[in-house]
Amino acid sequence: MNDNYDVVVIGGGAAGLSGAVALLRSRRSVLLVDAGEPRNAPAGHVHNFLTRDGTAPADLYAAGRKEVQAYGGQILQARVDNVSRDGELFVVALDQRTVTARRLLAATGSVDELPAIPGLAQRWGIDVLHCAYCHGWEVRDRRVGVLATGPMAAHHALLFRQLSSQVMLLGHTGPALEPAQRAELDALGIAVIPGRVVEVEADGSGLTAVLLEDGSRVELDALVVAPVCRARADLLVPLGLQPAEVRVGDFLLGTQIEADASGATAAEGVWVAGNVASVPAQVISSAAAGLAAGSAINNDLVTADAAGAARADSKHNAHGQDVWDQRYASMDRVWSGQPNAALVAEVAGLAPGRALDVGCGEGADAVWLARQGWDVTGLDVSGVALQRAALHAEQAGAQVQWVHADLLDASLAPSAFDLVSVQYAALPRTAGHDAERALLAAVAPGGLLLVVHHADIDPEAAKAHGFDPADFVYPADVAALLDVNWHIEVNETRPRDIAGGAGAHHTHDVVLRARRRD
Template identity: 50%
Template structure:
């Protein structure tokens, strides 16, 4: 399913929303449902480029195991719309703080305003620069043993070494197949304990740079080294660098956090960032979050944002009541 159900944009609609959610993936849509169920005026800005679109199915998702990613998002949009959320197609290119919240500018020049801002903008996978990796990404080239490892169980799996974490990734995949080959490529060699583990588990280790992945319309066939040696494989695992889409966060004054996996927005367990009024959910703040975890983070952020608005509204009501009392001399 590739259709996208959205709320048609109304150029005359200049009202301030309670919450602007940037990102229409699992995290953003889950937050929108949570907020709309609390009768919040919420709009989702959706660029329509889900990270998992190349994958055949989303896994480890209770009740929807193996669902096609685009089908899942279509259902999520319908649920959000059903509770009164708005979904506006477009790419958010700029964000700034205003006197009473935030202004988000879209690529078409339109501006959306809200009292609170949730960044569910996801991340970008920086893939190894090896021919064939990008072309097969999400099908025969994978990175997460939990997301897609079962689908290649028992097959010939190659692991393309690009980071010090490659030993851990290799051992996880060895759980799924007895035919695993580690291509060190750019990764450092394992320490003595690592070599012993690989040998004991029967994992082949190939030293040398990988030149390309050989593939055609029928799928992946082999890994080829710079020296021409060829190794038949059915799937290849890689370790991308995960880089959160942090442009809006940085424009608002935030500083992303670096870790061994990549770069992300720093949040507390509720999704709150170090910027007042700004939350993050999903892969923007958690580089390892799968679909289910991203959705859960969206629910948590949506609930906490609603609670924050409830308290702000209560304080405002107290101030207004006091002002009315002073005006009539009570």
């Protein structure tokens, strides 16, 4: 498992699985976290899902998980405990760890609040039913009682009358019928049975009857109820999303998180799909909503990444060759001419191999490394700096190969260097962490990556000199990408002492030394 994802999908029912597949097919990194309690788990079969009619819910979701994994998605059976924001990222807390995500898809479904009648919950999803489309066909021509708890009961009775001529409306706590409703029920032979239902009876073969408060029994094969379908949305409340009530008159049908047609909510970066966003959603419509949300999230990320790339590109140009050439040309010497103390401290005494000095400038580090026996490549974007570096090497009798290129354009052979040293280099930061990845890619198995930068940059002072520290890569950015293939040997802030040259006013360094495992 990684620590950072493009998208964390919470919930692995039809909505979450379908959203995850859409994202993965757009090459997004996705973690799907599922607590394994889909709403229709008590039912034996899924109906009204084209081509999958009669599939057991568990089989449908297992097939969905297989598809997610086939596209490289990661699935974690766990419960997300908490979600919060950290800058532009979401921090998702699950079990004993946290991961971050750029976007969230909440497909957490809903919980059915059933009428509190003894014996009813035990039959839920089997022969206590809620939906003519999910299970009406299965009880065709059977004795069906519709439990009235709200104004939709008479309509529910009509829906089931389409499937069976033996439908009864149980008055229970429902409102009094309008004369026109009563006339329709009478005309269709739907008996209206007054009285509160106090118990649901069943035997080994299934539901058999309901017991009324006057002691009478009504024999039935199925009971239809209208649960209150509440969005599982507690997680989203800290992000500013409160479920809205869905009512018919005074009667509460359920709650849902409000969202647009793509599932985008009022909380930036948070999408919802399925029952959490729609009380009447069914399995196939939840899957469709997951697809809509997944593609909308990918659209959003594509747009953000393109804008970020353009910003990075303009910064890159603003800190490119011309700028550095001008800076070097404006002085006889920019840097101290001495190797950086952090390089000497970390590398002196190591068995020499192939070394890459990224942003080698006037070459003091590269020359020092060469004199220690390293086979050195010095890379810099400034030709003016490299001319000086070559002269320095010649005077010192050191052999160095000089590469005049930007790190990202340098076409370095992968895994080619036993040491990659980056001393105070101004590497532009990009959304895709291109510079950091290029550094990691250059290190040979068993090799060292040494990234050193100033620990005490004052952003305001830096901006006054025309550069924003937020635009550049720092050791922490590199450290964030180090996975199990790396061992961090040093990651610390330490004082530094330097005699002269640009940057001599900085008093502390951040030093990251990481070794790539063999």
